[in-house]
Amino acid sequence: MDNKAVFFKEIEIHNALGITPGDGFELSEISPGVNLIFGPNGSGKSTTALVIQELLWPGKTGIPKPTVSARFSVSDLVWSVKIDAGHTETENMQHSGSTPNIGPVENRSRYLLALHELINSENTDFARVITAESQGGFDLDAAKEKLKFSTPTRKPSKVLKKARDAHDKVKEARAVQERIARKEQLLPDLRRKRQKASDAERKISILNQAEEFQSAANQCTVISDQIALYPDEIALLSGSEEQNLQKLADKQKDLEKKINAARQNQSLSNRTLAKLNLPDELIQDDTLAVVRGLQKNLLSREKAIDEQTRISLYSQSETDTAKDRIGPNLSLEQLSAFDTVIIEDMSMLARQSDLFHGEEIALAEKKRLLSGVESENLPDYRSEQIRDGIASLKQWLKTPDPAEKKQPTSRIPFITAASILVLLAVVLGLIYTPEWFLLILPAVLLFIWEIPKRIDKENKNEKSIHASSYRKTMLPAPTSWENGSVIDLLESLVDLAEAKAQENRLALILRDLAKDEQTLENRKTELDQQRKQIEEKMGFTVAMDIQWLPLLVQNIGRWQKHSAALSASKNVLLSLESEKQLLLKTLTEKMIHFGYSEILSAEQADQATQDLSKRLEEYHSSVQMRETTDVTITEVQLEIESIQSERLAIFAKVGLDPTQTSTLEEWSRQLPDFLLLQKELTKKEAIRKNRQERLAGNEELLNLDPEEISVQIRELEEEADKRDDITEKITVISRSIETAQAGHILSDALSLEDQALSDLADLKEQHSVSIAGDLLIDWIREVAIDRARPLVFKRACELVSEFTNGHLKLIIDDRSNPPQFKATVNGSHARPVPELSTGERVQLLIAIRAAFLEQNEPVRLPLLLDEALGTSDDLRAGLIIEAVVKIAESGRQVFYFTAQHDEIAKWVTKLTSTGTPYTLIDLGDLRKLQVATFLPLEVTHSQPVTILSPAGMTHEEYGRALKVGNINPHADNQDRLHLWHLISDDILLQQFLTYKIEEWGQLKTLIEHGGEKLVNAEPEEIEKIYTAARAVEAACAGWRVGRGKTVNRRVLQDSGCVSESFMESVSDLSNSLNGSAAGIILGLKNRVIPRWLTTKTDELQNYLENNGYLSPDSVLSSQEIRIRVLASVAEAVSKQLIDASLIERIVGSLPL
Amino acid sequence: MKLVLTGDIHLGRSSSRIPGSVDPEQLRSATAWLRIVDLAIREKADILCLSGDIADQANKFWESIGPLKTGIERLAGNGIQTVAVAGNHDHDVLPGLADQLPSESFKLLGRDGKWENFRLQLECGEVLNIQGWSFPRKLVTTSPLDSYKLTTDKNEPTLGMIHGDLNSPSSPYAPLNLARLHSLGSGNWLLGHIHAPLLIKESSWVLYPGSPQALDPGETGPHGPWILDVANGRIGTPVQIPLSxxxxxxxxxxxxxxxxxxxxxxxxxxxxxxxxxxxxxxxxxxxxxxxxxxxxxxxxxxxxxxxxxxxxxxxxxxxxxxxxxxxxxxxxxxxIPQIDLIEYSKSKSAAGAVAGLLLELEQEQDHFSEAVEKLIQITVEKLRNAENSGSYGSLERREVNTELARKYLLTSSRALLTELTGQIDG
The missing domain is CATH 3.30.110 (Translation Initiation Factor IF3)
Incomplete structure (x- = not known):
């Protein structure tokens, strides 16, 4: 940009808008710097401003036919512009005609800054221009969205819930385990108690024994006294004496009866023996067996004799029969002479003779059958002759007549004939000889013949040829050479051929029979020779036909066999008879002693033996009875004596004689009671002894008072009763432990938790990347896009910073549509222009306009400000004035129009202090307006800001004097932190304060734009301030751990969880709790706000947790905070950019 | 004489971040412990040494003690003695267990933070001195080695056992000095506390056996107990048996x-x-x-x-x-994208700024430019806020420092650079 600028020197307004001719005025002493044009409403301020623009862009402002003029300079040239009723004349003093280039009329609005315009405008056009130039061809928003780069604002509810659920399950499982562990800790005590209970049981047992001992001892005494009342002898009784005496008496009676019966039997036996009259000396144990043996042998001999007699008779009969059949030709000697060889030869001859005889009969039968067959008288034709005739006739028949050659049916007879011939040949061949099969040949020939015949039938008649052939056979001719006759003849020839064949076969059979007859004749001769040879061997001739030889041989063998048997049988009979006689004699000798006569037969012997047997049996029985009764009598007598001895012994045992029966009876009656007492005494004594033994070591209990024992037992029973319960408890706990040791419940829950935490960690990883990405995008915007921002934006930023002393920072929101300017106030979140205060808005937009004015304008044009200060407070107005003054000082003429006296005063004060050339024009005065319409301008200088000097005060005292507030650790950042906390050099601090730079955010913005020169601060000083600020932020961050940030109405609004209807009450709750998020959530959960939805509490809690208002951590101690602060500025400490006292002061400033 | 060495079993825990398809029983440290017991029996070991943190503090009651007791009794049944020192996790558990079991089954060394020597002589005549120190409480900020005053026959082999933090002087978990360890006893030490297996071998060795069952993704590599022989008065070098x-x-x-x-x-x-x-x-x-x-x-x-x-x-x-x-x-x-970062960083565009940031962050340096330093500090602050928020209270609190912020800024920078260059590529 060159130094060319337009400076109005004079302006005349004759007719424009509300200013009419004659009412016009002239601004003659226009300053090249600032021109303050004061005047009440309607005094022509706005018209003047518009006229100035009309003079620059004639005809472009819309003023209808103005008549105005002006003189202005551009560089060294002075231009004159005259507009007369809209007609423009422009000239400069040196040259005429050429209008200076002042830029396009579109830029006109940039130079007129009216208060109402500034308030209402957001300057989006400027923003759009800046954004367009800043874009580098990349869509960061799209990339951000696609990569999901953002700082998560909500909790990862699903994954988190899964992790919490898994953790709950772990806690649950662990709680079970811990319960078991706690129960396990009870085990030693339980075991001790069980031991105690067991001890009590044992003690009770001992006491019971003591009690039993005492009881038994007492009872022993009582029973002993009772026993002493009985006679001593009673002790000798067994108790069974009476019963035994009775038993002895009964037994004696029985024995006496028994002895009487024995004696009667003895007498009976003696009588029976006498009656049997058997000699005792001859009766042996085997007598009867010997007799029976002899009798059996005798009987077997008699049976053998009978058998041999039957055999002998049979053999005799068979011998006689054979002899009869042999006949008288052979004597007994001759029969006996036949040896085995001869008999075999004769047998062979007989068999061959039998065969010969059979064949002879068969041959005779054949001859008989053939003799019935009579031979016919057949014509004397040869078979070949007949066969040729048949063939010729067939050929003849096959050959069709010339008249029939066109009739296919003429073939039928040939086919029929051939078929008959074939059939005939098969039948005959099967019945008789295979030669008949030869007849098939003519049939075949017939067919063969028929086929060529059919072929040649067109040319010649062959029938005559076949007839001629037939005639050559010399066989009888047919009655006529017509088909019927020829067929008849053919049939007769076929019959003849059959008869001829039959005749030939018969002749063949008869020839074979003759041969067989000759063979039989030869065989007969051979047989006769063999017979002669046998007869020579025997020495005599057998006079019988050869056909009877087999029968003779058979009978000779039979005679020889039975003759030998007969001889043997007779010898056996003789031997048997001899044995029988001997047995009869022996038996008779034996039996005669027992009174029997001579034995003559086996039957007689049997009868005698049976009788003897009966007698001997009776004998033995009687003898045995007699012996038995003798023994019985002896034994019974002895028993009776024994009984009597026993009876005496019973009485003697108790000192009584057998007569004292009544005494014994009395004692016996008393005895049971006596014994009972004695038994009881024994029992009790045993108990007493046993218990005494058991109580060894506890002898003191033997004499313990029974009452005392009872008391002790009752006391111990209470303890002992617990044993089962305790054991049960121990068992239950032990089982729980065993089950837990074998289980995996907690292990599995931990695995699930691991998995859930892994998922959460993955999500955290994603979120971390996303957070970094979100910051990266912002950083790229700031570093890259801001780097690419056009100069105009940078200039605007500088001007904003200058105008606001760093209070406001200009940013541009590329993401909004259309792009818009925003501002951060002391580093807080960016707010769009409409959300700024009016003063801030004016400051911001003047800066933007001023920046744009400087861009690409061919010449600097005057800036027209119409009540631009408006509602700005003193400080802000001062800053705007300063800014405008700077604009003016940079070589731009400024016109400031206002109706406010105080504004003029501010301007004058400032302009005076800076020495900037200015002119104050009072339009009211100039136009001679009535006093009533305006107040004359009275310019009073406003007082400069004075800041308390730190002189004579310590830093702390200075802070108190400045009424510096404490550090607010809840704040997101420390931009609102009073600089006193950061600057230990009070002089430097005062300098900043003088320029109303009180807060860290202001200073930061100022420094970012090079504003530190304002106070000539050294770089090291600035670095110290930054270090202190980092220390404060670290301290606050440490303080917030476990505390969370303070909740205010704005947070509640941002959360989106509190509706308007509840906002007031929740906000009140927050205020009452000093913004404690935990307190708010607790209050909401406790329903301190009626109708508040519980679900909203959870949502709000989530929001507060995710945004750092609720912290799950423990609060850090001052020491821990101090360590964190030191860590954050460790490097600066080493460079002595911060000292320990400042750190201590910072930490100490934090609320407890 | 054969020894099996292990520690940091953390009974009651399981390997984490493993798909659900894997049998959870196989992931338990308790199951791993039983495998160690089987190994010791199979190898016919004479002693099983446990270097603390056998039970996990989070599950120190029954689910740890049950399997531990069962395993020790099984080992004793097979003639194997268990010798242990307590760690910060089980300082309050092992003494109770030692009271329940006979000392020939389970020997806890160094109770109440007092050094103890345990001289063991096998029937074959082989001798081994095991010296140990146990955590008396959860935190021990001074080095236990300072109180070591044990003396043994120098001709007899000695093995030291202690749970602690090696070469980390400010650790609250019994800080240990490596050089000092090498100078005490025979210089052979079985340590516990660090879950990553580590064998430092010089003239003698110091072993962190590591957790025998790897428990989380940070525990990479093979895990399992170690085994060594003592023969002819010399202690061998332990060898790891992967068992996880x-x-x-x-x-x-x-x-x-x-x-x-x-x-x-x-x-x-x-x-x-x-x-x-x-x-x-x-x-x-x-x-x-x-x-x-x-x-x-x-x-x-x-x-x-x-x-x-x-x-x-x-x-x-x-x-x-x-x-x-x-x-x-x-x-x-x-x-990151295939671009020339240095050239890119020269651009005044947003992507250029990211490239420049990435270059700066990737350098391992203590000081960054003022702007980057500011970004890191803000990131530290925001991450710290997130760290301190209730959302992640259940996770282990990380130390949010410059390095952590740098890590996340690097990650997000790479992603942002990729995204922005992608915008140009369309």
Whole structure:
């Protein structure tokens, strides 16, 4: 940009808008710097401003036919512009005609800054221009969205819930385990108690024994006294004496009866023996067996004799029969002479003779059958002759007549004939000889013949040829050479051929029979020779036909066999008879002693033996009875004596004689009671002894008072009763432990938790990347896009910073549509222009306009400000004035129009202090307006800001004097932190304060734009301030751990969880709790706000947790905070950019 | 004399981030412990040494003690004595167990933080001194080695056992100094606390046996107990026996040469297959699952689709290799577009700014430009806020520092650069 600028020197307004001719005025002493044009409403301020623009862009402002003029300079040239009723004349003093280039009329609005315009405008056009130039061809928003780069604002509810659920399950499982562990800790005590209970049981047992001992001892005494009342002898009784005496008496009676019966039997036996009259000396144990043996042998001999007699008779009969059949030709000697060889030869001859005889009969039968067959008288034709005739006739028949050659049916007879011939040949061949099969040949020939015949039938008649052939056979001719006759003849020839064949076969059979007859004749001769040879061997001739030889041989063998048997049988009979006689004699000798006569037969012997047997049996029985009764009598007598001895012994045992029966009876009656007492005494004594033994070591209990024992037992029973319960408890706990040791419940829950935490960690990883990405995008915007921002934006930023002393920072929101300017106030979140205060808005937009004015304008044009200060407070107005003054000082003429006296005063004060050339024009005065319409301008200088000097005060005292507030650790950042906390050099601090730079955010913005020169601060000083600020932020961050940030109405609004209807009450709750998020959530959960939805509490809690208002951590101690602060500025400490006292002061400033 | 060495079993926990298709029983550290017991019996070991954190603090009651007790009793039944020191996780558990079991079955060394020597002599005459120190409480900020005053016959072999943090002087978990360890006893030490197996061998050795069952994706490589022999008065060098059913592995795949999506699929699947085969060849028969974390790197023309495509390829991928399965647990994309970053950074555009930032962040340096430093600081602050928010309170609190912020800024910068250059490419 060159130094060319337009400076109005004079302006005349004759007719424009509300200013009419004659009412016009002239601004003659226009300053090249600032021109303050004061005047009440309607005094022509706005018209003047518009006229100035009309003079620059004639005809472009819309003023209808103005008549105005002006003189202005551009560089060294002075231009004159005259507009007369809209007609423009422009000239400069040196040259005429050429209008200076002042830029396009579109830029006109940039130079007129009216208060109402500034308030209402957001300057989006400027923003759009800046954004367009800043874009580098990349869509960061799209990339951000696609990569999901953002700082998560909500909790990862699903994954988190899964992790919490898994953790709950772990806690649950662990709680079970811990319960078991706690129960396990009870085990030693339980075991001790069980031991105690067991001890009590044992003690009770001992006491019971003591009690039993005492009881038994007492009872022993009582029973002993009772026993002493009985006679001593009673002790000798067994108790069974009476019963035994009775038993002895009964037994004696029985024995006496028994002895009487024995004696009667003895007498009976003696009588029976006498009656049997058997000699005792001859009766042996085997007598009867010997007799029976002899009798059996005798009987077997008699049976053998009978058998041999039957055999002998049979053999005799068979011998006689054979002899009869042999006949008288052979004597007994001759029969006996036949040896085995001869008999075999004769047998062979007989068999061959039998065969010969059979064949002879068969041959005779054949001859008989053939003799019935009579031979016919057949014509004397040869078979070949007949066969040729048949063939010729067939050929003849096959050959069709010339008249029939066109009739296919003429073939039928040939086919029929051939078929008959074939059939005939098969039948005959099967019945008789295979030669008949030869007849098939003519049939075949017939067919063969028929086929060529059919072929040649067109040319010649062959029938005559076949007839001629037939005639050559010399066989009888047919009655006529017509088909019927020829067929008849053919049939007769076929019959003849059959008869001829039959005749030939018969002749063949008869020839074979003759041969067989000759063979039989030869065989007969051979047989006769063999017979002669046998007869020579025997020495005599057998006079019988050869056909009877087999029968003779058979009978000779039979005679020889039975003759030998007969001889043997007779010898056996003789031997048997001899044995029988001997047995009869022996038996008779034996039996005669027992009174029997001579034995003559086996039957007689049997009868005698049976009788003897009966007698001997009776004998033995009687003898045995007699012996038995003798023994019985002896034994019974002895028993009776024994009984009597026993009876005496019973009485003697108790000192009584057998007569004292009544005494014994009395004692016996008393005895049971006596014994009972004695038994009881024994029992009790045993108990007493046993218990005494058991109580060894506890002898003191033997004499313990029974009452005392009872008391002790009752006391111990209470303890002992617990044993089962305790054991049960121990068992239950032990089982729980065993089950837990074998289980995996907690292990599995931990695995699930691991998995859930892994998922959460993955999500955290994603979120971390996303957070970094979100910051990266912002950083790229700031570093890259801001780097690419056009100069105009940078200039605007500088001007904003200058105008606001760093209070406001200009940013541009590329993401909004259309792009818009925003501002951060002391580093807080960016707010769009409409959300700024009016003063801030004016400051911001003047800066933007001023920046744009400087861009690409061919010449600097005057800036027209119409009540631009408006509602700005003193400080802000001062800053705007300063800014405008700077604009003016940079070589731009400024016109400031206002109706406010105080504004003029501010301007004058400032302009005076800076020495900037200015002119104050009072339009009211100039136009001679009535006093009533305006107040004359009275310019009073406003007082400069004075800041308390730190002189004579310590830093702390200075802070108190400045009424510096404490550090607010809840704040997101420390931009609102009073600089006193950061600057230990009070002089430097005062300098900043003088320029109303009180807060860290202001200073930061100022420094970012090079504003530190304002106070000539050294770089090291600035670095110290930054270090202190980092220390404060670290301290606050440490303080917030476990505390969370303070909740205010704005947070509640941002959360989106509190509706308007509840906002007031929740906000009140927050205020009452000093913004404690935990307190708010607790209050909401406790329903301190009626109708508040519980679900909203959870949502709000989530929001507060995710945004750092609720912290799950423990609060850090001052020491821990101090360590964190030191860590954050460790490097600066080493460079002595911060000292320990400042750190201590910072930490100490934090609320407890 | 044969010893089996292990520690950091964390009974009561299981391997994490493993697909649901794998039998959860096989993922339990308790199951791994029983496999160790079987190994000791099979190997006819004389002693089983446990270097602390046998039970996990989160599950220190029954589900840890039950299997531990069962295993120790089984070992004792086979003539194997268990010798242990307590770690920060089980300092309050092992003493109770030691009270319940006879000392010839289970010997806890160094109770109440007092060094103890245990001299063991086998029937064969072989002698071994085991010296140990146990955590008396959860946190021990001073080095236990400072109180070591044990003396033994120098001719007898000595093995030290302690749970602690090696070469980390500010650690609250018994900080240990390596040089000091080498100078004490015979210099052979079995340590516990670090889950990654580590054998430092000089003239003597110091062993972190690592968790025998790999428990999370950070525990990469083979895991299992170690075994060693003591013979002729000399302690041998331990050898690891891979016994974990799970193997976590990080695999980097350079996609610089890739220009087409189908090539990406091939290279990723081939790499998975190749890695799987290598691991299953190297691992013992116990291995049933390999979990891969894949890091995609390099400058590639398809950087804008790499992440999505790789996730599509590996999502729900479960390959069967040899006797086990392999899956992809996570894919990290560090690829960037195929551009000249330096030239790009010279542009005043947004993408140019990202390229410049990426170049600056990728340099390992302490100081960045003012603007980048400011970005990092804001990121640290925001991440710290997120870290401190209730959302992630259940996760282990990370130290949010410049390095962490740099990491996330790098990730987001790469993604943003890919996205912005994609906009130009349309």
């Amino acid at each position: 059913t799970v193997w976590y592995e990080n695999e980097e795949i350079d996609l610089s040469e890739i220009s087409k999506p189908n090539e990406l699929q091939s290279i990723v699947l081939e790499k998975i297959q190749e890695t799987g085969n290598r691991i299953f060849d190297q691992a013992g028969t116990s291995l049933i699952h390999t979990s891969l974390r894949i890091n995609l790197t390099g400058q590639t023309a398809i950087s804008h689709i790499v992440e999505k495509t790789a996730e599509e390829i590996t999502s729900d991928l479960s390959l069967t290799i040899q006797n086990g399965t392999i899956s992809v647990e996570r894919i990290e994309n560090q690829t």
